[in-house]
Amino acid sequence: MNSHQKNIILIVDDIRNNLKLLCDFLEDSGFQVLLTEDGKNAVKIAEHTLPDLILLGVILSGIDGFETCRLLKSNPVTQDIPVIFISALTDKVDTVKGLNLGAVDYITKPLENQEVLARVNIHLRLRNLTKKLTCHSAALGEWNNRYQALIQASGQILYDWNLDTNDIRYGGNVERILGYSMPEILGGLNRWLELVHPEDKNAFNEEIDRVLLTKDRFHLEFRVCRKDGTYITVEDNGYIFLDSTGKVARMAGFVIDISEQQVALRERKQAEQKILEQAALLNITTDAIIVQDLGNQIQFWNKGAEHLYGWIAEEVLAKNANQLLYRKQSFCQLKNIQKTLAESGSWQGELHQVTKQGQEMIVASRWTLVNDEEGQAKSILIVNSDITEKKQLEAQFLRTQRMESPGQTHLNYS
Secondary structure, eight states: OOTTSOOEEEEEOSOHHHHHHHHHHHHHTTOEEEEESBHHHHHHHHHHHOOSEEEEESSOBSSOHHHHHHHHHHSTTTTTSOEEEEESOOOHHHHHHHHHTTOSEEEESSOOHHHHHHHHHHHHHHHHHHHHHHHTGGGHHHHHHHHHHHHHHHTEEEEEEETTTTEEEEEESHHHHHOOOHHHHOSHHHHHHHHBOGGGHHHHHHHHHHHHHHOOOEEEEEEEEOTTSOEEEEEEEEEEEEOTTSOEEEEEEEEEEOHHHHHHHHHHHHHHHHHHHHHHHHHHSSSEEEEEETTOBEEEEOHHHHHHHSOOHHHHTTSBHHHHHOOGGGHHHHHHHHHHHHHHSEEEEEEEEEOTTOOEEEEEEEEEEEEOTTSOEEEEEEEEEEOHHHHHHHHHHHHHHHHHHHHHHHHHHO
């Protein structure tokens, strides 16, 4: 492809919603996107269009993602196209299986757009660099000088391991990432192994053995010790180069500090767990708890709401609450509520609503405007309690009083 043309990404997933969301995001990020839901069709598209990268789902109709990857990697025309698996499967066996088939990465669902973009960009850059390394392995020293500025800017450690001499040449951000000067880090593979966390040494050595045996890509996340004694988590991607006899002669690649990503991932999982715990508490209450966005689209619907209105959460999420719960004659009141919310941030009062069966009811309703971290309104928290029976009893009591009132007056005059 010419440099002015967009990189082509082929997305293969049988969940259409995933396809559309991911397609829209990548197109907005400047990529040309091809879509398919079928593994066999993906192989044909890849063979004819030669995309720059493939995002491949594991569970597909027909052949699954693993078989699709095997077919791609067994075809000389498509074997060099980077494949990144995207799947909700988190089993390490599945991850290893995908990588052993030739995939370059594995992203678990739910997908984080920025993570997908970062990994896509890394592997596209890496593919371009690998092509250049393959063509100019004999002049690797010149390549190091030419791309040193790029490596410095990308925050990576570049390395070139000569298996004959066991020497490792480093470039990039060694001192900033690890704290060591270049002379302090020299000493070949044995020196690097000294930095690997004791609990990760076996995995590191096993990956080295696997790569030398299979001549596949080296890929591992492990911990290394900085000069100050602290450990960071890194991602190591290495690519082998063969000599004229087919023997592995060198391995060149890059090391990325992913400690912040690991922390962010742990924090996200903790936040998700906290949300689940809070949602469980919300489901205990008999009150209907509803969260809707500023466009009245329902975002949360607890068990209390299911019992009160008759709709389960799956039936109402993303639906318009005004159209679902109210008669048209209530819309004027709803507009007044929105106005009060905008002015004071809260509202409470009585509302006439309808259930899934069309039954009318009266609720005591409390509305609270929820702001984001920057203080901007983002959603509305609503708590509703059924007071239909209470209102009916009050009305009946008032009717009884009115009926008894004339008789009581006659009694007084007599």
